[in-house]
Amino acid sequence: MKTELTVVVPVYNEEACIRDVLSKWVRELRHLRIAFQIIALNDGSKDQTGKILDQTAVELPEIIAVNKTNSGHGSTILTGYRRACQESPWIFQVDSDDEMGPESFYKLWNERENYDFLLGCRDQRRQPLSRKIISWISRSVIRVFYGFRIWDVNSPYRLFRTEAFKDILSRIPEDTFAPNLILSGFCSVKKLRVLELPVPQADRKTGEVSIKKWKLLKASMKSFLQTIAFRPHIR
Numbered sequence: 001m002k003t004e005l006t007v008v009v010p011v012y013n014e015e016a017c018i019r020d021v022l023s024k025w026v027r028e029l030r031h032l033r034i035a036f037q038i039i040a041l042n043d044g045s046k047d048q049t050g051k052i053l054d055q056t057a058v059e060l061p062e063i064i065a066v067n068k069t070n071s072g073h074g075s076t077i078l079t080g081y082r083r084a085c086q087e088s089p090w091i092f093q094v095d096s097d098d099e100m101g102p103e104s105f106y107k108l109w110n111e112r113e114n115y116d117f118l119l120g121c122r123d124q125r126r127q128p129l130s131r132k133i134i135s136w137i138s139r140s141v142i143r144v145f146y147g148f149r150i151w152d153v154n155s156p157y158r159l160f161r162t163e164a165f166k167d168i169l170s171r172i173p174e175d176t177f178a179p180n181l182i183l184s185g186f187c188s189v190k191k192l193r194v195l196e197l198p199v200p201q202a203d204r205k206t207g208e209v210s211i212k213k214w215k216l217l218k219a220s221m222k223s224f225l226q227t228i229a230f231r232p233h234i235r
Contacts, residue, residue, distance in 0.1 A: 008080030028102035044070030120157030120199030146185030
């Protein structure tokens with residue numbers, strides 16, 4: 001049976017929480033009576049994430065576990081998106097760190113028929129100064145080169161209509177560090193129907209962010225340059 005929704009979850013070194021995170025999403029989506037599947041992509045984790053993910057997929061049939069060599073967060077998301085395009089009319093992406101939970105998903109799902117792109121804008125978010133600067137630059141890049149219609153341009157809580165994004169997802173380069181930035185910019189250029197709703201963001205309870213300090217700044221600069229370079233490819 002064709003699903004209504006495919007959830008894409010990139011995963012890296014989340015052995016402490018991945019089972020609970022996926023279980024919560026399954027319970028909530030079942031409660032909402034959605035025909036769904038969750039594609040959880042293990043991006044070459046160095047801990048027991050892959051093993052736990054495989055076990056969880058046996059216990060919860062809606063979960064599809066994909067264990068892959070490490071290629072980075074952006075490439076992993078693109079892999080999930082491209083597979084999801086073949087599966088469902090709606091795609092949702094969320095990170096595996098449990099900072100943004102399933103409790104608010106219904107807000108986006110209930111509004112989907114009137115929009116092409118629905119974004120959970122991170123509410124109650126606490127960031128160090130370095131990440132605040134990066135968020136500001138991200139918005140500025142999208143504003144200048146794509147047009148400003150979205151505030152939380154890189155939010156990892158996004159629901160979108162497959163048909164509206166299928167072509168662009170096939171053309172974004174595989175090594176793109178932050179494809180979600182390009183997707184947000186694409187919405188502005190194409191004047192798609194967009195809705196942003198506040199979704200609470202909690203502090204990470206387990207593990208740690210995979211990119212920190214100067215590596216984060218270096219990676220962010222790469223993503224900004226890639227996002228700018230891709231702009232001429234959107235007509």
